[in-house]
Amino acid sequence: MKFEWLFLTIAPCDAAEPWQLGFQDAATPMMQGIIDLHHDIFFFLILILVFVSRILVRALWHFHYKKNPIPQRIVHGTTIEILRTIFPSIIPMFIAIPSFALLYSMDEVVVDPAITIKAIGHQWYRTYEYSDYNSSDEQSLTFDSYTIPEDDLELGQSRLLEVDNRVVVPAKTHLRIIVTPADVPHSWAVPSLGVKCDAVPGRLNQISISVQREGVYYGQCSEICGTNHAFTPIVVEAVPSKDYGSRVFNQLIPQTTGEA
């Protein structure tokens, strides 16, 4: 029991922690790519920061008026001008290559998805539709997802992040999420999955994700949508494919029985 803190520390970070500055742990290849790109670029940023800071401090030190009472009349230096034009332009090119590669790989739909989920934004809740299992227009697996008020939270639940009905998806499966709102613009964003997709009225935006590990991932509305914009969370639960099948089956039975 003394080492319980060790295991708590190792547990994946799939929800925002107090005062967290870094990324939440990745659950999709897309988010892993984003984190890797950030780390690569940050390395060069630190190098540039140190280099420029050194030049600046050195200039302040060596050209102090007490050391150099008479300022020099330096007119022009062709070599240094050429160098400090070419090198700074090369750096963004090397940053752009992996950045563009990641950007276009995120947009590409490589394979046919196995499941389509529709995330419909409302003020201030979300409706999710699973319509792959319909046999008519009226039949649909639809549910609303409201935030749990702060007064109703139980021990261990996060404030502003919990919902009453979670989106359940199978892990290691290609998903298509169709994002659209019913009233004003919203945004469906889940940091651990590396997705952020605007919900624009009258438009269906599509994102493709493939959750690689089972768990619960939290997100929030990321487009100002009114008074309760901060109280419109998103919770995605990734389960094994067999569990997903059982859940869908159990939810479809009552409707079928009701129709009969």
Added chain:
Amino acid sequence: MAETAVDKSQSLAEEYYVKDKQTAVVEKPVEVKEVENPEEAASEEPVAEKTVEETTPVAPAVAQESSEVTPPPAEESTEEQSSGNVEENSGNEDAAEETPEIKLETAPADFRFPTTNQTRHCFTRYVEYHRCVAAKGEGAPECDKFAKYYRSLCPGEWIDRWNEQRENGTFPGPL
């Protein structure tokens, strides 16, 4: 009450285990013929065992069939394909026991709509379905595919609105 439940669960479990064993026995010669590499044969045996162990009497058809259609990751394609073969037969037997089927399939990606914006994709699938119905008549089996596609892609509210417009004759699409 508890005793009754225990007896029922045991009997159900026994029935499923017996069936799975029979299925495994039947499948072995088929697999032996198909499989040429000893490595695959060695890998299939634990998979079959896992299948037998993981079977639950509650909803075996759903669990097995849901894993069937799932597109496997590239790395694990070999293993999952072999397990899929095992599960297909058992799934069919369970289907005979009047269990509804749920397949993990949805509208495919259309090269006409490769971008993030899928509004026209939804609209086009809806129009295609109703053209098919107009050409082949209501309830034609060829049109079921298009119906599934547009139901997967279009929100329910949009479909309701379009259905109402079609009935009123004000639908803007080329039906």
